[in-house]
Amino acid sequence: MLSKKKGSKKMGTKVIMREMAVVSKMFCSSSEVVLRVRTRPHVVGGGGFVVTDLHTHEVVFKVDGVVGKKDHITLTDAYQTPLLLIRRKGGIVEALSLDKQWRGYTSNYVGSQKLVFTLKDPKPGITNRPVRVSIEQNNNNFYCRNLQIRGYFPDRDCNIVDSSGNVIAQVEVIKEMKQMMEKKDVYQVVVKPGIDQALVVGIIAVLDYIQKGC
Template identity: 50%
Template sequence: MIPLVSKFYCSSSEVVFVVRTRPHVINGGGFVVTDCNQKVVFSVDGCGILGKEEELVVRDEKRDALLLLRGKGGIFEALSFHKIWKAYKYDFQGSKKLVFSLRRPKSCLPVKNDVGIRITTKPKVSRKDWDFEVSGYFPDRRCSIIDSQGNAVAQIGTIKKTGEQLSKDIYFVSIKPGVDQAFIVGVVAILDNIYGESTSC
C-alpha cells in the first residue's frame, strides 16, 4: 500500500494500539493512542481544544500536527445527500494537501450500522470510486475498515477483562502490515466525531 501520510507510519508487521478517550473537562476532550508499552503514539484534539466544531487535529508523539480533519458544512452540505469530511496534511512549506475524504450518507432514521461510509484517498489506491469503507458499528466498538477488495486493513474492538468489556472509553485498533497508521487514526477520529463522542462539542 502507498503511504498516505508518511512511510514512517507503515509497519512491516501488524500493530495493535490502545485508544483512551479524554473527558471534555480534561484537555478539552479528544483521545490518545498508545502502543503495547503504553507510550503515546498519536493524539487527537477535538473541538473542545480547537474551539471549532467539526475540526479535528491528529498529532504525533511529539504533539506535532499530522492531519487536519474538517467536516464540510454550509450550503454544500445542505444540498448534498452525504456528509463529507476531508483530511489534509501539511507539506514542508505549511500548505495543506488533501490525503483522503470520507463520505457518510445522510439519514433521518437512526441506523445501527455504518453501511455507506466510504473513503477516497489521494493518491487513489483502487479503480473504484472509493478505496475503503467502514463495516460494522463504531459506537459498539465492533467495526472494520476494509479495502475495495474486501480485505480488512484495520479493526476496532473492545478490550475485555474476564469476559467483561472494560469501558467504551478504552478500546483497541488493530492495523495490518503496510497500512498507514496515521490514516487509520484519522478515520477513527472522524467516526468518533460523527457519533458525538470524545472529539465533539
C-alpha cells in the first residue's frame, strides 16, 4: 500500500487511496498490482509486447506498432479493444523543442480522439533532463499531473515517480531471470494502488519503442 506521502490519506486504521484514472477507472486497483511484460522481436510496423497479470497469468494488455505508420503505437486490452493511440509529434513543434514529444490519445465511441498524456524525451546531447510525462486531462481528482522517469529503462531498472518523488510504478528485472539473457525481454512492472495501469503501460510502450531505436 502507498503511504500517506505517496498519495493516500490515513483516517484511523483505514487508508483511502487517491486514484489517478487517466485512461479508465477500471484499470485502477485498490491494491498493488504486478504485471509481467514479454516483448516481441521488432519488425517494421510491429513488435511491441504482451502484458499479463503475474498472479492470474491472464493477458491484460497488448502493445503493437501500427503497420505502415512509423512512430505510431497502439495499446489494447486483452480483447483487442483500443485503449490508447500513441504517436510522436514531429514537425515544427519538435524542431523548436529540446525534447522529442510523444502524445497518447484515447478515443470515444464515435472515434473522436482526446489527448491524455504527453511524454517528452530529451534529444541526444541534452543532459541532466529526465524523461517527463504530463497528464493533459483536466480532472481535479488527480493528485499529480507531472511524472518523471528515474533510472535506466534499457536495463529494466527504473521508476515512474510523481512530482514529489514518490514511486507510482517500478520496472524491474525478474529475480529468477537475473542471470539469463532473456531478462530484458521478460520483466515486471509493479504498479502502486490507485494508479492507472493502462497509463503506466502506455508510458512503458514509448520507452520500449525509443530503446529499440524504431
